[in-house]
Amino acid sequence: MLIAALLFAISVTVVTFAALRVASSAAEAYREQFTAEAKVSLSELYLFIEPEKLYFLNVLMLLIGFLFTLLLTQSLIPALIVAVLLLAAPKMLYRVIKKKRLDKVLNQLPDALLSIASSMKAGSSLNQALEVTVKEDAPPLAQELELLLRELRVGVAFEKALDNLAARVPSNEMDMIAAAMKISREVGGNLSEILERVASTIRRKREMEGKILALTAQGKLQGLVMTGLPFLLGVVLYHMEPVHMSRLFHEPAGWIAISLILVLVTLGYVFIRKIVNIDV
Template sequence: MLTVAQIPVPIIEFAAFGAAALLVAVMADIIQGAWQRYEAEVLKGTEVTLDQIYMNIPAHQLLYVAMILFALVAGLTTLLLGSPVLGVVFGIVAFASPRLLAGHLKRRRDRRFGVQLVDALMNISNALRSGFSLPQAFELIQREMDNPIAQEFRLLNQETRVGVPLEQALEHMLERMPSDDLDLVVTAILVSAEVGGSLAEVMDNIARTIRERHQIEGKVRALTSQGRMQAVILGLVPILLAFVINWLNPGLFEPMVRTWYGWGLFAVIGLLEVLGMLVVRKIVTIDV
């Protein structure tokens, strides 16, 4: 029986090369599969977000822009700071920035829609009392109010003109603008269409309820604003302090940036920073 020492060196080298090649192939397949799943998920979510904010930009183009930003920012950061690790970190932030921007625009549009919804309900109520039908009241909202609520009612009116039932058109608007307030309005309209009753009075009551909820939410945000600001300040102080210390005494941070255990400590610090901010955010977030 041959021992390891008796096996010819070329055979050992061939076996090692084959094992390494197999490992690389398996890792490449795993990474490719993970990237395809991530790409599909990101494209799906980004496409929905872009459609909801009426931006006619293909989702895959936004992904290409994110990849270009990653390469540029990572390369420039590595050249300027001489640290590939920081280059990758800043590159990841740049890669996520287009999607984060789209999400920010969506949230801002949703908030604007929620503020406009109260006035829209009052206008619908007044129009119904003046003898308008519900579709005519929707046309009034489309003409008299600003975006984004005018865009949503314009699309709703276009759907009803081409034969889409009002119930489905309202559900489509609710899918585009998921909101508890809008859900309440849609439910009230559908129930009123089935059982009858004064829809104008229902719109008044819903508008009053939503307005009171917004007032309570505003008070809650004002009372918790100090806690949110403290979370931001406490999260930024260690970072700013590290830059100041490095500027005053550059050699003090040499072990942190030149060794892997130093970067590991940075990772632990960053993780604790994120966890702390999430805990504070959870504490000051109150559902109304």
């Protein structure tokens, strides 16, 4: 019996040590991946924050969310679901911030193009017109144009600098501007008039997109309400019938039901978003 107990203790120790090594390696790999992605993402947004601080904040929020959900539901499955959601939260937040920044840049484009065209009509070169626009305009478009000017000053080719600008601001509008400037530089022509026409086109396109967003706002809100309604009803029923509802979190049949609910609700939300999202 003593030998068997000793062997069992050794086995548990070895398994625990191996599990800790694997967990440590996974955590280190996640930290490196998170900081590398965060560094690129923050630089694209012109946010000068140390990626390490964001990593520790993310880990802290993950642990707090996991423990709070575990204490609240007394079940491991909901806590793991919350942990997974918090794990994916930084990327989702980055996408939201990037989209808002891109929308702001596109809204600033028509006025900026008209400013550049006016400066060129007054006799300024393209670089001088860009400098005036950078001084007068506000971020984030001013930041992108300033980086374009810096690249031109250090000797980057004009076409390459425009390609970099289009890559930083991925949109049909910026591709149109880059193509117009390249064609004007290669074959000649009145660039100020071309920019005015492009500005008019972009303004009309943004107005049409705004009207579509206004018309589809109700459908998007209905999608959010219908997605959140099952979870709200679940919370209400849990407080009304905690004994019966707790079976969802403590029995395999309940875990399957929760999984099906999550899958169906997600599919419903995706389908609604596909219906109300209209490309112009």
